[in-house]
Amino acid sequence: NAGVTQTPKFQVLKTGQSMTLQCAQDMNHEYMSWYRQDPGMGLRLIHYSVGAGITDQGEVPNGYNVSRSTTEDFPLRLLSAAPSQTSVYFCASSYEDPGLAGAPSYNEQFFGPGTRLTVL
Amino acid sequence: GENVEQHPSTLSVQEGDSAVIKCTYSDSASNYFPWYKQELGKRPQLIIDIRSNVGEKKDQRIAVTLNKTAKHFSLHITETQPEDSAVYFCAATLSGSARQLTFGSGTQLTVLP
Numbered sequence: 001n002a003g004v005t006q007t008p009k010f011q012v013l014k015t016g017q018s019m020t021l022q023c024a025q026d027m028n029h030e031y032m033s034w035y036r037q038d039p040g041m042g043l044r045l046i047h048y049s050v051g052a053g054i055t056d057q058g059e060v061p062n063g064y065n066v067s068r069s070t071t072e073d074f075p076l077r078l079l080s081a082a083p084s085q086t087s088v089y090f091c092a093s094s095y096e097d098p099g100l101a102g103a104p105s106y107n108e109q110f111f112g113p114g115t116r117l118t119v120l
Numbered sequence: 121g122e123n124v125e126q127h128p129s130t131l132s133v134q135e136g137d138s139a140v141i142k143c144t145y146s147d148s149a150s151n152y153f154p155w156y157k158q159e160l161g162k163r164p165q166l167i168i169d170i171r172s173n174v175g176e177k178k179d180q181r182i183a184v185t186l187n188k189t190a191k192h193f194s195l196h197i198t199e200t201q202p203e204d205s206a207v208y209f210c211a212a213t214l215s216g217s218a219r220q221l222t223f224g225s226g227t228q229l230t231v232l233p
Contacts, residue, residue, distance in 0.1 A: 033220075040129070042209055042223040043164070058220070090163060107152055107213065109221060111163040 001026050004112035006091050012118045013081040021076040021115050023091030031094040032074040033058070033109070034066065036087040043090065049074055081119045089115045124212050126224025133200050134232050141227045143210035144192040150212040153186060153193045154221070158207045167208075168195070200231045 007022045025032065033048040045058030049068040063085060065077040074093075078085060092109040126143045133139045145153075154169035170177045170184045170193065177184050181200075186193040193212075197204055207226045214220040 035223075040225060042126075042225040043211075044223070045220060048220060059222075107221070108154065108166055108169065111165070113163050 006112035023074045025093040029093035033092045034076045035090045124224045130228045132230045139197045141195045145212040152213040156209045
């Protein structure tokens, strides 16, 4: 299994340009998420999906769109890039395990290698 | 909104000493608490996790403790080694959902030889 893959690894955009960050997973995971990582701020959730055709907003969704037409793919679109979107973007996939009887389910997230985006 | 606070932001220890990183969370419905390690330029990787029905979990030199009453959990690394140097993130499930994680801001751990 390749796990979670992301393309491109690096990207430089000019303000106002649009682009799509690609994410794919081959583990048949239901859940996929996009995070951005900025210095000193940890990982912040942008958008997530609990299955094909279902997406929802996370903590910082403005300026980004997502769609989930298949279980495997979860692209992130920047509509009109701004310098504030300079960041490292991580895609993650996960599954829900019912765990032991009576115990809460848990959710290990597997991360892709990341895309380093610079907006000038 | 719900958040996770992590302390300290930086931590330096001598090789062989122990390191402790602490996190507090605000959502009483949170039920899953993972810890991730991120080496420079790499992706975060899960090192240990704990569920709300367990108070402590150990895996070799790494342990996590959870105090649900006080809403805090901690990562303990014993007999630290230079390869433990990395950024560590705690996280908690959001609003009782197993599908969303809220991350702490990270701790840069440096193990001095």
